[in-house]
Amino acid sequence: MSPKPPDIRAFSLEEMQALVADLGEKPYRAKQLWEWLWRKKARSFDDMSDLPKTFRARLAERTVLRPLVLVEEQRSNDGTVKCAFRTWDGHVVEGVLIPTPTRLTACISSQIGCSLSCSFCATGRLKRIRNLDAQEIYDQVVLIDGLAHKYYREGLTNIVYMGMGEPLLNYANTLRSAERITAEDGLGMSPRRITVSTAGIARMIRRLADDGARFNLALSLHAANDAKRDRIMPINEQNSLAELKDALRYYTRTARREVTFEYILLRGFNDSLADAQELVRYASDVHAKVNLIEYNPIDEGGFGRTDTKEAEVFQQYLDRKGIIARIRRSRGRDIDAACGQLANKNAPALKDGERVLKT
Numbered sequence: 001m002s003p004k005p006p007d008i009r010a011f012s013l014e015e016m017q018a019l020v021a022d023l024g025e026k027p028y029r030a031k032q033l034w035e036w037l038w039r040k041k042a043r044s045f046d047d048m049s050d051l052p053k054t055f056r057a058r059l060a061e062r063t064v065l066r067p068l069v070l071v072e073e074q075r076s077n078d079g080t081v082k083c084a085f086r087t088w089d090g091h092v093v094e095g096v097l098i099p100t101p102t103r104l105t106a107c108i109s110s111q112i113g114c115s116l117s118c119s120f121c122a123t124g125r126l127k128r129i130r131n132l133d134a135q136e137i138y139d140q141v142v143l144i145d146g147l148a149h150k151y152y153r154e155g156l157t158n159i160v161y162m163g164m165g166e167p168l169l170n171y172a173n174t175l176r177s178a179e180r181i182t183a184e185d186g187l188g189m190s191p192r193r194i195t196v197s198t199a200g201i202a203r204m205i206r207r208l209a210d211d212g213a214r215f216n217l218a219l220s221l222h223a224a225n226d227a228k229r230d231r232i233m234p235i236n237e238q239n240s241l242a243e244l245k246d247a248l249r250y251y252t253r254t255a256r257r258e259v260t261f262e263y264i265l266l267r268g269f270n271d272s273l274a275d276a277q278e279l280v281r282y283a284s285d286v287h288a289k290v291n292l293i294e295y296n297p298i299d300e301g302g303f304g305r306t307d308t309k310e311a312e313v314f315q316q317y318l319d320r321k322g323i324i325a326r327i328r329r330s331r332g333r334d335i336d337a338a339c340g341q342l343a344n345k346n347a348p349a350l351k352d353g354e355r356v357l358k359t
């Protein structure tokens with residue numbers, strides 16, 4: 001059996017130059033090809049109109065180009081657009097376009113499914129199938145940017161790696177995708193507009209700092225004591241809050257970047273005054289800002305949303321104690337907006353009779 005042809009977007013520029021030489025083409029063709037793949041976002045070799053047809057045909061014999069396909073959109077009354085994307089091997093991942101008065105944010109996935117099984121999360125019900133390649137992560141940004149232009153006549157302003165999967169368990173592809181999103185010969189976005197959100201893996205947070213990561217880091221905290229966090233996030237059993245605190249302090253010192261805590265308010269679980277006091281202590285130690293997030297309940301999740309009034313009381317307590325805290329209203333309540341809901345519902349159905357939507 002002959003080996004499978006490689007994905008051309010997995011090539012470095014040097015590897016592409018070697019391929020171009022091997023195919024007997026002039027060296028400048030490598031740069032042209034690179035531009036088509038990353039800056040001009042070609043979705044097939046046929047798109048590359050200024051490359052000779054014979055060259056394109058030989059490229060197609062030796063490599064594959066397999067972009068992600070947008071297969072379903074759900075548009076909420078509040079303007080949020082949830083998307084299902086199909087990978088070349090038939091899996092479904094999700095991305096969301098979140099409009100606010102000042103931002104157009106893409107929330108993107110880093111893995112198909114997730115191995116971390118957080119109890120409040122629909123994605124946690126899907127087993128981890130595989131990591132997404134850097135180009136599959138990149139494609140989500142390209143396709144959601146297309147939706148931003150279609151619905152809002154403007155491009156994306158922010159990217160958050162906060163969809164399906166744990167980005168730091170797909171470390172190399174997370175970093176490479178962010179590099180391509182920020183590169184001048186890629187999408188050219190500022191790294192300050194990118195936030196990578198982790199469930200909390202201490203050794204990988206240290207590694208990010210050592211590798212000089214330039215994007216923002218968010219920790220999905222959701223409880224500031226180990227007993228509670230263990231109950232909702234099994235990853236906490238190997239990454240205690242004390243270990244995470246050390247890693248986050250190392251990160252803020254080394255990378256000279258601030259950290260944000262994401263804290264989903266779960267009614268009667270983590271929204272009491274005692275919870276707020278613990279959160280204040282923990283956030284103060286790391287000098288972290290806090291995003292309080294209204295929960296989007298999932299079927300059989302066992303958790304409810306904290307009332308708006310109580311969320312405000314919680315936020316005001318943090319504020320009085322000197323912690324910068326904002327409430328993030330839940331978006332897309334009328335659609336399957338919680339992470340993993342759309343993939344959970346539609347994964348088996350999408351291959352047959354799916355609607356392929358173009359942006």
Ligand code: SF4
Nearest residue numbers: 114117118121124165
């Ligand atoms: S919250 Fe994030 S880390 Fe936890 S199961 Fe869901 S996708 Fe995985």
